Amino acid sequence: MPKDAVSVHYLPTLPLTIDRRRAEFADRAFEDRFARHCLPERNAQLKVSLLFSAGFYVLFGLTDIATLGPTATAWAMVALRLVVALAALGAWAAISRHPDSVQVSLRSTCAVLGIGVGVFPVLCWYQPEAMAWNLMSHALILMAIYVIFPNRFIYALAIGIGSSVVFAAMLLVQGGLKLDDLVALVLMLILGNALGYIAARRFHLAQREQFRSTMLLQELADRDPLTGCLNRRVFQSGMLDAELARTRRYGTALSVILCDIDHFKRINDTHGHAAGDEVLSEFAGLLRSMAREGIDSVIRYGGEEFLLVLPQTELAGAQVLAERIRHAFAEAATMTANGSLVSTTASFGVASVPARHPSPPATFEALIAAADEQLYAVKRGGRNGVRGTVITAMPVLARAV
Secondary structure (H helix, E strand, C coil), X not given: CCHHHCCCCCCCCCCCCEECCCCEECCHHHHHHHHHHHHHHHHHHHXXXXXXXXXXXXXXXXXXXXXXXXXXXXXXXXXXXXXXXXXXXXXXXXXXXXXXXXHHHHHHHHHHHHHHHHHHHHHHHXXXXXXHHHHHHHHHHHHHHHHHCCCCHHHHHHHXXXXXXXXXXXXXXXXXXXXXXHXXXXXXXXXXXXXXXXXXXXXXXXXXXXXXXXXXXXXXXXXXXXXXXXXXXXXXXXXXXXXXXXXXXXXXXXXXXXXXXXXXXXXXXXXXXXXXXXXXXXXXXXXXXXXXXXXXXXXXXXXXXXXXXXXXXXXXXXXXXXXXXXXXXXXXXXXXXXXXXXXXXEEEEEEEECCCCCCCCCCHHHHHHHHHHHHHHHHHXXXXXXXXXXXXXXXXXXXXX
């Protein structure tokens, strides 16, 4: 096995790059992970914004009546405001019914903002003498689009610029603007969008940089620095129990492989602990290279023990994988820093919950215990082998295969 197959010190490989133009993570899956992480706080903020904006959008109908009097036009404008308020309340209800859906949250935000900025030019059309107040109102709407309503940055940018173009077009079609008014209008719209762009982009980038730092620290805490494998904190995090729960829910197979490097103490005693660390690193690199990325988990279970968690894998497939790893490791040799070649073998115990099992084990520890029994059966039989079992209806019992 080549020495550079795995680094001696693990470096996180999370897709942490941020696309600063879109103010999002470059990796779509990691961006989705960020969105799901922020969803509870985002929805709480969004629901408050929806209720607040619905109330004030309707209250500003008093200005329509004050300007136009209790005319049919004024009441029609109030009715349009009520439409926007009802849209906001409908979005609030949709988010409340689907609190775990990122798409519902985004679509609700865009729908309410779209309806709001679509109604606003109609309201302004019938109050041409209040152009200064309308321009100020539009500036407040831009603030809401960019800052108050949580949204994807590119969506906020599109809605903000689009609403400004529609508002400017309405005033131009309406006529009556002098050159100085036209210049001031264009500058104010550019300024409002520029400030909104700067504020929203800074906020989105800051959120993602904070999340990136948190994920990086969590990754470092969850990983063994020598081998790059997950450490035993995954048991405390509940990740493995969650995997078993998915197996119970969907009736899929689940297998684990518990592997142990043979005569590891002899390597440390003969070649030194540094050489032992290099053998561990090489073995871990082999495990990680043969596991399915993003599906299987490789965990450093103990000093020279490793655990592979294989979702949607029956016993036969897990045994084939264990045999491939066993053969590859037995054929390899580790070149140590002092120039010595170190060769050894490994033993493997496999336990599996078959698909559509009527009574899967209640805890992940029961599955590991079954694999541990198989591992020590291999050790007692001379090491450098693979032995597997299928979990029976009683989690603590096993049937040797």
